[in-house]
Amino acid sequence: MKRKLNFGAAAALMGVLWTGGAWALVPSQLNQQGRLFDASGVPKQGEVNFKFAVYASATAEAPLWSEEQSLSLDDGYFSARLGTTTPIDLSVFDGQGLYLGVSVGDDAEMTPRQPLVSVPFALVSNNVVGDITPTSVSVGGQQVIDSEGQWVGPSSGLVGAAGERGPTGPAGAAGPTGPTGPAGAAGASGAKGATGATGPGGAQGPTGPTGATGAKGATGATGPTGPTGPGGLSRWSISSSLNQSDLATATTSYQKINNVGTFTKSASSTTIELEMNSNVSVSTFVGASGVHFQLRIDDLAGTFENTAALRAAGTQFVTARAIFQGLSTGSHTVSIWARTNSGTATSVLPDSGGFGGRVHIKESY
Numbered sequence: 148m149k150r151k152l153n154f155g156a157a158a159a160l161m162g163v164l165w166t167g168g169a170w171a172l173v174p175s176q177l178n179q180q181g182r183l184f185d186a187s188g189v190p191k192q193g194e195v196n197f198k199f200a201v202y203a204s205a206t207a208e209a210p211l212w213s214e215e216q217s218l219s220l221d222d223g224y225f226s227a228r229l230g231t232t233t234p235i236d237l238s239v240f241d242g243q244g245l246y247l248g249v250s251v252g253d254d255a256e257m258t259p260r261q262p263l264v265s266v267p268f269a270l271v272s273n274n275v276v277g278d279i280t281p282t283s284v285s286v287g288g289q290q291v292i293d294s295e296g297q298w299v300g301p302s303s304g305l306v307g308a309a310g311e312r313g314p315t316g317p318a319g320a321a322g323p324t325g326p327t328g329p330a331g332a333a334g335a336s337g338a339k340g341a342t343g344a345t346g347p348g349g350a351q352g353p354t355g356p357t358g359a360t361g362a363k364g365a366t367g368a369t370g371p372t373g374p375t376g377p378g379g380l381s382r383w384s385i386s387s388s389l390n391q392s393d394l395a396t397a398t399t400s401y402q403k404i405n406n407v408g409t410f411t412k413s414a415s416s417t418t419i420e421l422e423m424n425s426n427v428s429v430s431t432f433v434g435a436s437g438v439h440f441q442l443r444i445d446d447l448a449g450t451f452e453n454t455a456a457l458r459a460a461g462t463q464f465v466t467a468r469a470i471f472q473g474l475s476t477g478s479h480t481v482s483i484w485a486r487t488n489s490g491t492a493t494s495v496l497p498d499s500g501g502f503g504g505r506v507h508i509k510e511s512y
Contacts, residue, residue: 178226179226183251192220195219195251196217197249197250198250200247200249202247202248203244205260211239214231246262247263282294383508384408385507386507388407390501395493397429397438397485397487399489403446404482404484405482405497407481407497412476418510420468420508421471421506425505426462426463426499426500427440427495427499428462428494430494431494432460433490435491437487437488438485438487439456439487440455440457440465441454441469441486444481445480450471450472452467483497
């Protein structure tokens with residue numbers, strides 16, 4: 148893909164950035180700024196891979212230095228510091244004319260190459276202006292002044308005529324003590340000394356083997372009876388008749404039809420399951436196509452539920468289920484609720500005809 152690259156002012160200048168005072172080292176890096184457009188003249192955006200290379204001429208094939216960088220573009224603008232991933236050998240800048248080549252992604256290098264020129268202060272780098280602050284000085288590859296400022300080059304030609312002998316200096320400090328000499332021969336044995344005091348007692352010896360088991364003692368008194376354990380795996384109960392009264396008009400919000408029974412929950416950790424198997428009926432639908440029947444405990448919906456649905460006016464056998472977790476122990480009330488999916492419905496009644504529809508209540512441990 149053909150691309151267009153506009154260079155900023157820093158891209159056309161070759162120079163150095165000082166990182167501290169006049170004595171700081173010169174980093175071997177160059178600033179490169181520009182703006183990248185695609186073939187339609189639209190600025191590029193996001194992460195783009197650049198390859199930068201420095202050549203000895205505008206047509207040279209082999210670069211003197213190159214590196215790749217992944218740069219983030221903002222409306223096509225980018226800024227790079229060349230030499231970040233591959234340091235630039237300062238020998239590249241030997242005073243000859245240099246050219247910068249740029250390629251993007253897998254594209255060929257853009258043409259023409261950009262000439263590198265000097266920044267103002269680099270124009271005097273061929274000579275010294277004012278004081279110099281090098282870390283060392285070398286001539287012809289040989290160091291002549293070290294980092295301490297001492298002359299370490301050849302001494303010939305620097306030694307003058309010998310001066311008069313100066314006065315004797317003061318005596319130096321005493322040198323360190325020499326090493327200890329070898330031990331002498333052993334002397335004769337002395338007389339036997341007095342008997343020393345009795346030493347402390349030794350540590351306790353290991354425990355002996357376990358003795359024989361003694362006779363069995365008398366049986367103790369019977370302890371108190373423990374609390375009664377929980378009931379079996381489940382407890383069942385059943386509601387009263389569902390055919391008590393109808394819901395005159397059902398709407399899209401759930402309304403209670405009847406309370407159909409109570410039960411007592413024996414333990415807080417148990418789960419309650421409700422299941423209704425019954426005929427249900429609706430007289431008329433007005434802008435509705437279904438009535439949903441829901442089981443609740445204490446007027447609250449279950450943790451999980453499967454509501455029953457009547458899809459047409461008339462009577463239909465349905466099954467509704469609900470599971471309740473986290474209910475407290477004690478007495479609770481079961482009720483049946485209904486709503487339409489849209490519009491209204493009249494005379495909504497569970498167990499129509501009084502055929503003995505019921506809600507089964509199961510407490511599981």
